[in-house]
Amino acid sequence: xxxxxxxxxxxxxxxxxxxxxxxxxxxxxxxEVLDADERARFVAxxxxxxxxxxxxxxxxxxxxxxxxxxxxxxxWHRMEAAGxxxxxxxxxxxxxxxxxxxxxxxxxxxxxxxxxxxxAEARDTWQGLLPxxxxxxxxxxxxxxxxxxxxxxxxxxxxxxxxxxxxxxxxALDSYACVPDGRVRKRAVxxxxxxxxxxADTFADMKAVSRALHAVLRLGEAPDGAFDLPVSSAAQRxxxxxxxxxxACPMPHCRWRREHADA
Numbered sequence: 001x002x003x004x005x006x007x008x009x010x011x012x013x014x015x016x017x018x019x020x021x022x023x024x025x026x027x028x029x030x031x032e033v034l035d036a037d038e039r040a041r042f043v044a045x046x047x048x049x050x051x052x053x054x055x056x057x058x059x060x061x062x063x064x065x066x067x068x069x070x071x072x073x074x075x076w077h078r079m080e081a082a083g084x085x086x087x088x089x090x091x092x093x094x095x096x097x098x099x100x101x102x103x104x105x106x107x108x109x110x111x112x113x114x115x116x117x118x119x120a121e122a123r124d125t126w127q128g129l130l131p132x133x134x135x136x137x138x139x140x141x142x143x144x145x146x147x148x149x150x151x152x153x154x155x156x157x158x159x160x161x162x163x164x165x166x167x168x169x170x171x172a173l174d175s176y177a178c179v180p181d182g183r184v185r186k187r188a189v190x191x192x193x194x195x196x197x198x199x200a201d202t203f204a205d206m207k208a209v210s211r212a213l214h215a216v217l218r219l220g221e222a223p224d225g226a227f228d229l230p231v232s233s234a235a236q237r238x239x240x241x242x243x244x245x246x247x248a249c250p251m252p253h254c255r256w257r258r259e260h261a262d263a
């Protein structure tokens with residue numbers, strides 16, 4: 001991509017306004033991993049915070065696989081029903097029983113038990129973020145390190161969910177609450193919302209993407225608490241854009257369209 005093609009702040013604001021209006025009209029909210037009772041207990045019962053946060057992190061690790069959200073959710077509910085996450089956190093997990101009769105059939109999901117176990121062993125590290133991170137700038141670094149890298153873009157997802165669910169109050173965390181997964185990075189770059197390489201996927205790159213996307217969404221006055229959702233849930237399929245899609249795309253200003261419309 002030609003790095004000299006950059007949208008003006010006005011054009012970016014108009015793009016964000018378009019995305020925000022579409023999101024407000026038809027919000028596609030992610031499944032809430034923590035139910036109302038768990039959220040209430042997190043606030044009222046400090047001794048329960050570790051187990052509740054562990055559940056959120058395990059879902060994040062499970063979702064870090066190339067599978068549709070519906071498939072991940074189905075496997076998650078099977079693991080929940082089998083008590084896998086609770087047993088791991090309590091130190092009562094029976095690996096032999098799990099290996100002989102796993103609650104899920106897909107190899108990707110079965111193998112995630114390794115990441116769950118790593119997170120359980122690293123609880124002394126990530127529990128330092130509870131009840132809320134003392135230093136918002138390093139929260140995602142702590143999660144990434146404690147998970148052995150299993151939580152990469154999902155480290156940002158964990159921060160987003162804690163903020164979205166009202167369990168962490170510090171607005172300084174919002175700079176790392178835009179989930180910079182591959183789809184979001186590609187869309188944000190191709191739309192022209194941010195000026196970073198769409199293939200930049202190191203953890204440092206992801207921190208830069210999250211900060212940049214947060215800044216431009218605030219520039220465009222995106223809804224509070226939406227974070228990356230106006231981009232990640234947008235109808236525009238920028239990652240598979242072609243001539244026909246460009247011709248019908250209602251995005252007000254598109255960097256990709258400018259560079260490829262005449263190709």
